[in-house]
Amino acid sequence: MKPSAQIFHVAAEQANQTLATALRAWLPQGLSWSDVRRLVRGRQVQINGNLCLDAGRRLKLREVVRVLPHPAAPPAREDDVRIRYLDPHLVVVEKPAGMTSVRHAEEQNWPAKRKQLQPTLEDLLPRIIAKKLGRPSGHGPRQAARTPPVRPVHRLDRETSGLMVFARTVPAERHLGEQFREHTTGRSYLAIVVGHIAAQTIESQLVRDRGDGRRGSTREPGVGKRAVTHIEPLEELAGYTFVRCRLETGRTHQIRIHLAEAGHPICGEKVYIKPLRGPAMADPSGAPRVALHAAQLSLVHPTSGRTLTYEMPLPDDLARFLNRLRGQTSD
Numbered sequence: 001m002k003p004s005a006q007i008f009h010v011a012a013e014q015a016n017q018t019l020a021t022a023l024r025a026w027l028p029q030g031l032s033w034s035d036v037r038r039l040v041r042g043r044q045v046q047i048n049g050n051l052c053l054d055a056g057r058r059l060k061l062r063e064v065v066r067v068l069p070h071p072a073a074p075p076a077r078e079d080d081v082r083i084r085y086l087d088p089h090l091v092v093v094e095k096p097a098g099m100t101s102v103r104h105a106e107e108q109n110w111p112a113k114r115k116q117l118q119p120t121l122e123d124l125l126p127r128i129i130a131k132k133l134g135r136p137s138g139h140g141p142r143q144a145a146r147t148p149p150v151r152p153v154h155r156l157d158r159e160t161s162g163l164m165v166f167a168r169t170v171p172a173e174r175h176l177g178e179q180f181r182e183h184t185t186g187r188s189y190l191a192i193v194v195g196h197i198a199a200q201t202i203e204s205q206l207v208r209d210r211g212d213g214r215r216g217s218t219r220e221p222g223v224g225k226r227a228v229t230h231i232e233p234l235e236e237l238a239g240y241t242f243v244r245c246r247l248e249t250g251r252t253h254q255i256r257i258h259l260a261e262a263g264h265p266i267c268g269e270k271v272y273i274k275p276l277r278g279p280a281m282a283d284p285s286g287a288p289r290v291a292l293h294a295a296q297l298s299l300v301h302p303t304s305g306r307t308l309t310y311e312m313p314l315p316d317d318l319a320r321f322l323n324r325l326r327g328q329t330s331d
């Protein structure tokens with residue numbers, strides 16, 4: 001039997017403590033500060049399903065901390081990011097799974113050395129762009145000053161792969177941001193879900209806290225933000241369905257929440273696998289990660305007015321997973 005992860009839930013007494021402090025309290029006595037920091041640096045600690053390499057990170061109430069029995073796989077690298085379109089106004093890229101797209105607000109003022117422990121796509125893109133344009137790039141202050149930062153206008157979850165756009169100027173940021181706010185961009189995702197799901201449109205009001213600290217839908221009138229997801233089955237497998245999800249709105253975790261609430265969680269889902277009331281739903285798929293991929297993106301260029309449309313096939317890890325499920329169907 002494989003050793004399992006140790007799971008800890010942040011209670012009131014651990015809220016706002018550093019990760020290192022909480023781990024010393026949770027784990028067997030005798031672990032030194034160096035032992036705990038080594039465990040974190042060794043890629044064996046996750047917070048809410050995301051790898052954490054910062055032992056000084058402050059914990060929040062109801063967060064879930066996992067201590068893995070073995071180091072997690074290495075992160076996506078700079079070379080794994082592919083630029084699909086680049087001009088002075090914007091850049092369209094293929095984000096690999098395992099890379100955080102945008103740094104959280106509370107991390108923006110971290111020193112550069114701390115950020116380099118786990119760089120985001122937002123951090124890496126200026127250097128990637130500089131290399132593509134044949135300009136000097138590097139980590140020092142002089143190089144950073146030569147390379148303007150990109151400006152995020154939307155996000156993808158860390159485990160989700162797929163197409164993203166970043167603005168490169170303030171006017172482009174405003175124009176693209178308005179498109180995302182008005183839901184005039186075209187976005188569709190590919191996903192593999194548990195069970196057989198029919199074609200349908202899911203509409204609900206999403207709230208930050210459904211009652212247990214998780215995002216979810218509410219039936220309380222006048223509360224939450226409208227969220228609409230169109231589901232199209234593409235292929236039925238043995239106990240699973242390969243689907244396309246088209247976003248009419250773009251709320252945080254919208255697809256993951258809607259599919260889970262419909263009784264068909266995405267394979268590899270860890271957060272929304274458990275309903276508000278009742279036991280967690282079964283997922284025997286063995287997915288390598290959350291099986292969700294941003295496959296299509298269309299938007300209006302902020303200066304030319306031209307519609308840009310890009311598509312990206314399933315990356316290798318999900319393609320192999322899908323083929324494995326297809327083999328089980330054939331058997």
